[in-house]
Amino acid sequence: MEKISAEEALGLVLGKVYPKQESQNIPVNEALGRVCADTVYAPIDNPPFDRSPFDGFALRSADSTGASPSNPMRLRVAGTVYAGDVYTKRLEQKDAVRIMTGAMFPTGCDCMVMQENVRIENGGAEILVTGPVGSYENYVRAGEDIRKGQLLIEAGERLSFAHLAILSAMGFAYVPVKNLPLLGLLCTGDELAPAGKPLPPGKIYNSNETLIGLRMRELGFVPKILPVSGDEAGMVAAKIDAVIEELDALITTGAVSVGEKDIFHDVFKILGVEKLFWRLNSKPGGAILCGIYRGRPLLCLSGNPFAALTGFELIVKPVIGKIASRDDLAIRKQRVKLDGDLDAKPIRRFIRARTEDGKAKFPTEHMSGQIFSIVGCNCLLDIPAGAALSTGSEAEALLY
Amino acid sequence: MEKISAEEALGLVLGKVYPKQESQNIPVNEALGRVCADTVYAPIDNPPFDRSPFDGFALRSADSTGASPSNPMRLRVAGTVYAGDVYTKRLEQKDAVRIMTGAMFPTGCDCMVMQENVRIENGGAEILVTGPVGSYENYVRAGEDIRKGQLLIEAGERLSFAHLAILSAMGFAYVPVKNLPLLGLLCTGDELAPAGKPLPPGKIYNSNETLIGLRMRELGFVPKILPVSGDEAGMVAAKIDAVIEELDALITTGAVSVGEKDIFHDVFKILGVEKLFWRLNSKPGGAILCGIYRGRPLLCLSGNPFAALTGFELIVKPVIGKIASRDDLAIRKQRVKLDGDLDAKPIRRFIRARTEDGKAKFPTEHMSGQIFSIVGCNCLLDIPAGAALSTGSEAEALLY
Numbered sequence: 119m120e121k122i123s124a125e126e127a128l129g130l131v132l133g134k135v136y137p138k139q140e141s142q143n144i145p146v147n148e149a150l151g152r153v154c155a156d157t158v159y160a161p162i163d164n165p166p167f168d169r170s171p172f173d174g175f176a177l178r179s180a181d182s183t184g185a186s187p188s189n190p191m192r193l194r195v196a197g198t199v200y201a202g203d204v205y206t207k208r209l210e211q212k213d214a215v216r217i218m219t220g221a222m223f224p225t226g227c228d229c230m231v232m233q234e235n236v237r238i239e240n241g242g243a244e245i246l247v248t249g250p251v252g253s254y255e256n257y258v259r260a261g262e263d264i265r266k267g268q269l270l271i272e273a274g275e276r277l278s279f280a281h282l283a284i285l286s287a288m289g290f291a292y293v294p295v296k297n298l299p300l301l302g303l304l305c306t307g308d309e310l311a312p313a314g315k316p317l318p319p320g321k322i323y324n325s326n327e328t329l330i331g332l333r334m335r336e337l338g339f340v341p342k343i344l345p346v347s348g349d350e351a352g353m354v355a356a357k358i359d360a361v362i363e364e365l366d367a368l369i370t371t372g373a374v375s376v377g378e379k380d381i382f383h384d385v386f387k388i389l390g391v392e393k394l395f396w397r398l399n400s401k402p403g404g405a406i407l408c409g410i411y412r413g414r415p416l417l418c419l420s421g422n423p424f425a426a427l428t429g430f431e432l433i434v435k436p437v438i439g440k441i442a443s444r445d446d447l448a449i450r451k452q453r454v455k456l457d458g459d460l461d462a463k464p465i466r467r468f469i470r471a472r473t474e475d476g477k478a479k480f481p482t483e484h485m486s487g488q489i490f491s492i493v494g495c496n497c498l499l500d501i502p503a504g505a506a507l508s509t510g511s512e513a514e515a516l517l518y
Numbered sequence: 519m520e521k522i523s524a525e526e527a528l529g530l531v532l533g534k535v536y537p538k539q540e541s542q543n544i545p546v547n548e549a550l551g552r553v554c555a556d557t558v559y560a561p562i563d564n565p566p567f568d569r570s571p572f573d574g575f576a577l578r579s580a581d582s583t584g585a586s587p588s589n590p591m592r593l594r595v596a597g598t599v600y601a602g603d604v605y606t607k608r609l610e611q612k613d614a615v616r617i618m619t620g621a622m623f624p625t626g627c628d629c630m631v632m633q634e635n636v637r638i639e640n641g642g643a644e645i646l647v648t649g650p651v652g653s654y655e656n657y658v659r660a661g662e663d664i665r666k667g668q669l670l671i672e673a674g675e676r677l678s679f680a681h682l683a684i685l686s687a688m689g690f691a692y693v694p695v696k697n698l699p700l701l702g703l704l705c706t707g708d709e710l711a712p713a714g715k716p717l718p719p720g721k722i723y724n725s726n727e728t729l730i731g732l733r734m735r736e737l738g739f740v741p742k743i744l745p746v747s748g749d750e751a752g753m754v755a756a757k758i759d760a761v762i763e764e765l766d767a768l769i770t771t772g773a774v775s776v777g778e779k780d781i782f783h784d785v786f787k788i789l790g791v792e793k794l795f796w797r798l799n800s801k802p803g804g805a806i807l808c809g810i811y812r813g814r815p816l817l818c819l820s821g822n823p824f825a826a827l828t829g830f831e832l833i834v835k836p837v838i839g840k841i842a843s844r845d846d847l848a849i850r851k852q853r854v855k856l857d858g859d860l861d862a863k864p865i866r867r868f869i870r871a872r873t874e875d876g877k878a879k880f881p882t883e884h885m886s887g888q889i890f891s892i893v894g895c896n897c898l899l900d901i902p903a904g905a906a907l908s909t910g911s912e913a914e915a916l917l918y
Contacts, residue, residue, distance in 0.1 A: 145715070147743075150732045163606065164889070166717055173777035200779050201821075203710030204720040218777040220709055220821065220887075222720045233776065254852040263846070269697055270890075279736055280892040283729035284821060287722070291714030307619055309602030311884070313546070313693030317566055320604040320622045322687070329683035332550045337680055343547075349600075376633070377573035377618040379600055421601075421620065423683060432625055487571065487620075488663040490670075494681040 121399040123466075124432045127408065128449070129415070130394040131433060134410050137443045138299050138366060143292040146285050149277050150457060151338045152295035153443045159168065159270045163261035164287050168223045171258050175229035175236060176207075176217040179253040190246035199224060214245055229255040265290045274443055298439045301367035302312055303331050304344040306354060306372040307421055308379065308463070313345075323487060325423050326371040330430055334369075337447065339438065341369075349373055351384035362412050366441050369434055372421030375405040382407050391416055400466040402486030403428030415441075427485035428468050431498060431518060451515045454478040454499070455510055462506035468498040473515050523866075524832045526809065526848070530794040531817070531833060534810050537843045538766060543692040546685050549677050552695035553843045558671045564687050568623045569860050575636060575645055576617040576627035578609075578727040579653040589648035590637065591916045599624060602797045614645055627893035629655040630760045656780055663690070674843055699766035703731050704744040705774040706754060707821055708779065712746075725823050725889060726771040730830055734769075738846065739838065741769075749773055751784035759789060760864050766841050769834055772821030775805040777868050782807050800866040802886030803828030815841075825886035828868050831898060831918060850917045854878040854899070855910055864907035869900040873915050 121328040122130075141155030170176060177193060185191040199205040201220035209226045210214070217223070217230055229251045237246040242321050264270070270288065271281055276294065286294055311321035324346055334341045344361060349372075362368060373381045374396075386393055391409035398404045402425035409419040417434050419426040432449075439447025457479045460469065471480035471496050480499060481491035497515040507513060522530075526557050543557030544873045570576060577593055585591040593614040601620035609615070609626045617623070617630055637646040657726040664670070668829050670688065672682055678694065685693055711721035724746055736743045745900060749772075762768060773781045774796075786793055791809035798804045798810035802825035807818040817834050819826040832849075839847025857879045860869065880899060881891035897915040907913060 123869075129690045136714075143814075147728055147731060150735055158528075162717060164885065166722060167720065169887075171885070173775060200777075200780070201707060202720055216778075218779055219775055220707075220722070235861060254625075258885075263883075264890050278893065279729060279732035280889070280895070282726045282732055284889055285894070286713060286728035287725035287823070289711075289713050289715075291718055307601060309600075310689075311689075313686060313689050315689075317562060320567065321565060321602055322620070323689045325683045325687035328547055328686035329679060332679035332682055335550055348610060375573060375619055380573075380600070380620055408868055423687070483663075485571070485658075487565065487569075487658060489684055490664050491681070492679065492683070495680070 119396045121247065121397045121404065122395055124398050127395045127398055127406070128433055128436055130409050130438050131415055132197055132274065134394065135367070135415050135437055135441055138441050140297040141294050142297055145292050145446070146282050146290055149282055149293045149295055150279060152277050152298070154271050154273055154275045154277055154281070155294040155296045157269065157273045158270045158285065159272050160264050160266050160288055160290060163266045163405050164264035165258055165260055165262065167260050169222060169227045169258050170217045170219060170221050170230050171231045172230065173219050173427045174217060174230050174232040174256070175214040176223055176230045176252065177214040177247070178227060179251055179255070180211050182247045182249070182251045185247045185250050187248045191246045193245050193247060195243055195245060195331045197441055205268055217244070221330065223257065228253045229257050232256065241435070280322070282489040287421050296443050298339065299438060300364065301334055301339050301343045301438060302344055302361060302365040302368040303327065303334070304347060304357065304368060304370045306347045306349060306370060306381070308349045310346050312512040326426050329370060329423050329427055330370070330371060330419070333430060337435070338475060339442070349381050349436055351381040354381060355385045358411070358416070364412055365414060367415045367417060367438055369430070369518055370416070370418045370456060371426045374407045374418045374420060375432045398432070400468060401425070403432060403468065406433060408433065409470070420486070422486040423489045424470065424484070424492060427492065428498060431470070431516060452497070452517055453512055454497075454515045456499070456507055456513055458508055459508045460501055460506065462504050467501045468516070469501055470495040471497050471499045471515065473517070478513070478515055519593070519793070521795045521797045521804065522795055524798050524800055527795045527798055527806070529837055531808050531815055531837050532840055533765075534794065535815050535837055535841055538697055538841050539670055540697040540843055541694050542697055543694050546690055546693050546702065549682055549693045549695055550679060552677050552698070554671050554673055554675045554677055554681070554789050555694040555696045556674045558685065558693070560666050560668045560670050561688055562666045563666045564664035565658055565660055565662065567660050569658050570617045570619060570623060570630050571656055572630065572632045573619050574617060574630050574632040574656070575614040575632045576623055577647070577651065578627060579610050579612040579629045579651055579655070582647045582651040582848050583648070585588060585647045585650050587648045590648045593645050593647060595643055595645060616642070623657065628653045629657050633658065640852065676844065692826045696843050698739065699838060700764065701734055701741045701745040701838060702744055702761060702765040702768040703727065703734070703741045704747060704757065704768065704770045705746045706749060706770060706781070708749045710746050726821065726826050729823050729889070729900070730771060731829055733827070733830060737835070739842070749779040749781050751781040751788060754781060755785045755788040758785065758811070758816070765814060767817060767838055769830070770816070770818045772805045772827045774818045774820060777873060798832070800868060801825070803832060803868065806833060808833065820886070822870050823889045824884070824892060827892065828898060831916060832868070852897070852917055853912050854897070854915045854916050856899070856907055856913055857909055859908045860901055860906065862904050864903055866903045867901045868916070869901055870895040871897050871899045871915065873897045873917070876914055878913070
């Protein structure tokens, strides 16, 4: 198979995967970061009734006409209305009502005056209004914020705390969300030794499960981590076959290059996986093998940690983004100015970097096996084959 | 009590709270976003041994001296070493070893040649090397990425997937992290009605629990949500008293203004809370009351949703950031250019806005009770008292 560009490769996989259709109703307070499954309209106004924005006195604007400091209008305080209450008594002319922030306006009152702007007399039984109060002054009308029937959230929006607070204000206890895709992660390699025990000679600890697994978690997924597997094609094929139906995608690491134990070529044959591509014309992460098995993408990344991460960012993230209806996981690019030099190489490269304020810094060492310098990076610089770039040159950055 | 600036107010609370000292060991794969409690040094080299970066043949550089396409050197393939294995046979002169990516170099070999760059003969028993291979060419030395004893993570760093992958590569199964502060959230108000049921007249649904609770979750906390409380000071005081010892901070909403049911003034008296301040000289969110009760901050926000959120961003976030040892939660400011006009007001204001590429857009309606326009905002514009600003003017933005 020909090596192809990351863009072609991604296109091949995106052409074969579909947004997960299933949705479920979950409690609003558990839906942070989930994708809204339906368009939601406002069932009620917000505020639900005409209410006072301050503590003070509700009155009829007409009763304050002509009031001034030298000619204050004396109003009788006919009662009190607290937030949450309904004032039911009938008001006479020159009646005011003590009203608290958030309380519903008594019928007949069309404005309020803040308590610091009136003189309270007779132990609170009367107030002196020292200036005219306009109709609807200090008056919040029902629906001023949200009108009943108004579009609140479109299907497909990712729910932030603000969206969910709006749903709560509208009285929703549940919200329809797209089901979260279940992503499997299978790390393979005879060289992988378990953490927390001494390292046998020739072996390495498994960092890919953490690197890729927690990157998925950071993006809002809860991956199913499969037990580490050795380099035996038949066993790996059987494992995949047993688990694929419960997954929406399976991501693997290791065994996708040209070595004798690069078993995924055989795994694909054993299972009859529909192969989409093998290898990108870029590095690191060029050794990536992708196919479709029983309708699910099988995305096989390199075992070299940074190569695995690069393959994840270039291919896996946008693919699982499509499955999860997460537009924010599509490839996002930005032009940046390099803060460092890069020699020309005969192959397109993706260089780990940190971009801030339009500049990109990058480590001098960025081999695919190196993990220390991944810390703090937030993008991949896309360096074309043959390009020698120096400080101040522009390059395209793919943002994590 | 005098109204004070948000900065003074924050200083008063920060002077009374301390980083939580307790830490615990948790599995590396569950530590995403947690704060590392100890400085961590590398217990081993990474890679742990000299290893091959490619599939091909390991050899002694000296055995390739003088090789050229017209004068290839013939080497015997003495065996194979896979990733995870140790090659133990003694090598003779002109011996090569088939080696896979990630495999440990056999003793005596100081370089390797990629398999695509040699001629394989006699069914793999011999290879022809057609050019000299330098000493340490295609050779990854132990410790090239991480050297044993090297500083890996400083105490206080927030653990990203990259940090945790490094810990996994080093064989750590557990990582020491600061205990997550337990933050209580208590929403108060007789006007609050439960979600999922019809709204009685005069009542509103509780959006603050979602707004503030999920904002805390977004920041990495798992708040303890207390049942909504009515406006009765004695009951609220008893509730706080019963729960405060298990919390690191308690955040409340509602009942902190000047109205008759603004019970938190009484709650503070009943409990003997050490009052730090009441009210900021800014709005919205100016109605905020803070104190220290039994060593814990009691941070009482307005019941108006956006006022509550503003108080949260100005005061609560940096305070819980200090308790959680989270530097990233300190106030972060940025100069932005306004994309809209703002009339002068006699009081300092914090206006919800969205900043992107140095510009800030903001809704025309931004009253404290309005929640719809909180969606998409990512900062608060800090507009000084008396300032009239128009499109293109600069202002300070506090980033969420």
